[in-house]
Amino acid sequence: MYEILRQFQLKGTPVFCQRFGEGHINETYITTCDTGLSYILQRINTSTFKDPIGLMENVSAVTSFLAKTSEDPRGAMRIIDTRDGKPYYVDALNQYWRVYDFVPSSICLQKAETTQEFYNTGLAFGRFQRLLADFPAETLHESIPKFHDTRDRFRQLHEAMEKNLSGRIDTCRPELEFALAREKEAGAIVEALESGAMPWRVTHNDTKLNNILLDYDTHEPLCVIDLDTVMPGSALYDFGDSIRFGAATAAEDEQDLSKVSMSLELFEVYTKGFLTGCGGSLTELELQMLPIGAKMMTLECGIRFLADHLNGDVYFRIHRDSHNLDRARTQFKLVADMEAKMDQMAEIVHKCAN
Ligand code: ADP
Numbered sequence: 001m002y003e004i005l006r007q008f009q010l011k012g013t014p015v016f017c018q019r020f021g022e023g024h025i026n027e028t029y030i031t032t033c034d035t036g037l038s039y040i041l042q043r044i045n046t047s048t049f050k051d052p053i054g055l056m057e058n059v060s061a062v063t064s065f066l067a068k069t070s071e072d073p074r075g076a077m078r079i080i081d082t083r084d085g086k087p088y089y090v091d092a093l094n095q096y097w098r099v100y101d102f103v104p105s106s107i108c109l110q111k112a113e114t115t116q117e118f119y120n121t122g123l124a125f126g127r128f129q130r131l132l133a134d135f136p137a138e139t140l141h142e143s144i145p146k147f148h149d150t151r152d153r154f155r156q157l158h159e160a161m162e163k164n165l166s167g168r169i170d171t172c173r174p175e176l177e178f179a180l181a182r183e184k185e186a187g188a189i190v191e192a193l194e195s196g197a198m199p200w201r202v203t204h205n206d207t208k209l210n211n212i213l214l215d216y217d218t219h220e221p222l223c224v225i226d227l228d229t230v231m232p233g234s235a236l237y238d239f240g241d242s243i244r245f246g247a248a249t250a251a252e253d254e255q256d257l258s259k260v261s262m263s264l265e266l267f268e269v270y271t272k273g274f275l276t277g278c279g280g281s282l283t284e285l286e287l288q289m290l291p292i293g294a295k296m297m298t299l300e301c302g303i304r305f306l307a308d309h310l311n312g313d314v315y316f317r318i319h320r321d322s323h324n325l326d327r328a329r330t331q332f333k334l335v336a337d338m339e340a341k342m343d344q345m346a347e348i349v350h351k352c353a354n
């Protein structure tokens with residue numbers, strides 16, 4: 001690690017380095033230098049991101065764009081270049097590494113502690129999307145093609161079933177049945193985008209609560225992180241993924257499904273925050289489809305966990321046996337709960353938008 005860190009323009013000499021955070025994709029470390037300054041070191045997951053150079057061009061462009069819009073220097077991530085001026089380092093094993101400033105006095109949560117905090121993250125993700133309305137979308141590389149094309153996620157699920165690489169298909173028949181019963185709904189968002197009925201926007205696409213940093217003392221949102229999937233998409237993706245993760249009453253991998261539901265109270269506070277952050281920019285159709293966005297993002301994520309369970313846990317990092325199956329189960333429990341609450345969600349959106 002120290003050999004890799006030496007390649008970057010750090011202020012000081014690293015004296016400490018250890019694994020950090022709860023991301024499922026990249027390998028993240030925190031390092032502290034003898035100057036007291038801390039940095040985030042990440043090994044980019046190149047099985048997930050096939051074009052790490054294009055990816056870093058996206059992240060560089062988006063961070064410098066956002067830095068211009070923020071008064072607080074902690075409002076945008078800052079990339080630390082290598083000694084030869086590149087935003088990434090390639091080691092002898094052809095692994096790609098990058099370093100960010102550890103955003104000072106920041107905290108990352110897995111669960112909102114208060115409803116106000118969840119409101120604030122909605123505000124921040126809504127504002128993030130509004131700011132990116134002026135970003136030149138045509139300059140972005142598509143870091144993961146068809147990332148939120150739920151139809152393609154079903155195709156991948158079918159492929160995983162046919163191959164059954166892990167030999168686990170009999171461990172998840174009810175979950176497969178649940179997912180496949182909803183396959184006909186898979187085109188709901190993407191078809192609206194393709195037909196032109198719904199606008200393409202530059203979106204974050206991975207708006208989990210742990211992809212935002214809050215001020216350590218006040219818990220006010222500071223900085224949206226994990227910009228690897230910033231790409232053209234739908235406002236529903238960002239809204240929906242936040243609800244999937246943040247309005248759930250239990251963790252994404254909770255094994256006791258009786259604890260898992262979608263809180264209408266949290267749905268309402270997030271909706272208020274997000275719509276305020278978007279500054280009235282959402283169209284009638286987007287507003288009307290927000291509840292569907294929440295359901296589709298949750299269904300899609302469940303399908304992805306389930307396909308990874310069948311493929312032998314090759315995509316999402318796991319920490320125990322059947323971890324991806326546990327995750328798929330929570331997502332499907334949430335989907336079922338959202339289906340039962342669709343009318344109430346629609347009423348809430350209507351109330352918040354008017
Ligand atoms: P992954 O794609 O694996 O989710 P992230 O970029 O989200 O990777 O980073 C994983 C975790 O590391 C985050 O959830 C957060 O806790 C922490 N983190 C990432 N970047 C920073 C940063 N610049 N400052 C402070 N913490 C960070």
Ligand code: GN1
Nearest residue numbers: 022023024025026206211226229301
């Ligand atoms: C991954 O990278 P991370 O942990 O923030 C995944 C998201 C999923 C999420 C589920 C690039 O997010 O799409 O919704 O796990 N990111 C990628 O927790 O696939």
Ligand code: MG
Nearest residue numbers: 023210211226
């Ligand atoms: Mg992340």
